[in-house]
Amino acid sequence: MGDSTRDIEDVAALVAEVEQQERELVLTRFTHDDAWQLGCLLVELAAERGLGVTVDVRKGPQQVFHAAREGTSPDNDSWVARKVRVVERFGASSYLTGLRARAKGKDFNTKHQLPLQEYAAHGGAFPVRVEGVGIVGVVTVSGLAQADDHALVVEALRIHDAGSA
Template sequence: MSDADIVARLEVELARLVLEHFDHNDAWALGCALVELAQERSHPVAIDIHLGRQQVFHAALPGSSAENDLWIARKRAVVELTGEPSYLVGRRHAAAGTDFHELTGLPVRDYATHGGAVPILVRSVGPVGVAAVSGLAQADDHALVVEAIEQMFEVGE
């Protein structure tokens, strides 16, 4: 699949991931759902959910490391800047043949356009937080977050 095809698929996916509500209780439930999915599959991931600027859920599963937390922070920074999934931002730049860091002037140490951080979007409100995973290949990090959101909130195709 080409980067342009991936971008098109991710844009459609993002449009359907708009929720009716999201609060602290939802963040906890989403975090627990992510932990359960990751444990069932023996994924060595770190999981993080922010509501606004507040970290409201964090888990580090066996095999994950502090480096995963750094990746989460960098991916989350991209989502907070753009309001879009970090994977979509990265694939969009790949498809265009551009470099996010060169275009924005933002440092690599603080921003990562790798998959795994997804905005929490609420209808009539916009982005209210970020759900992120790190520890797998970037497409798999992204897919795990999307799967948990779709299951928990019964959104999707």
């Protein structure tokens, strides 16, 4: 089996895993207070681990929480905005959207004819879904490798969801 076949299989497995995360991580509600608590939780996790990340939580188009830890720069704010646009346009996490393009052997921006300076299908932005409503916001982390940005958001959403159940 060649490297490219293995890579496609690995990407397909990742696509399935992230699709499952999106099906599982559906909240019963998402208020401004929930957005704030989720943002604070992400900052606490990052601080405990010494991670330099920017955290952004939006409810609808409104930015409810934004924090930049030591080691970040304005470039991370740009990454956040670009990842959020992907979630808002495609209704899926920025990681999943990028993986789906990769699974088809395509470059996301070229495939969708979207400018690189406005859209980044890299891990870290995750749709906030509420049961019976759909997507009501976006939670984003920027500063780590894309799989790690995504994993941190998923971890925080799981903890937040368990705490509000």
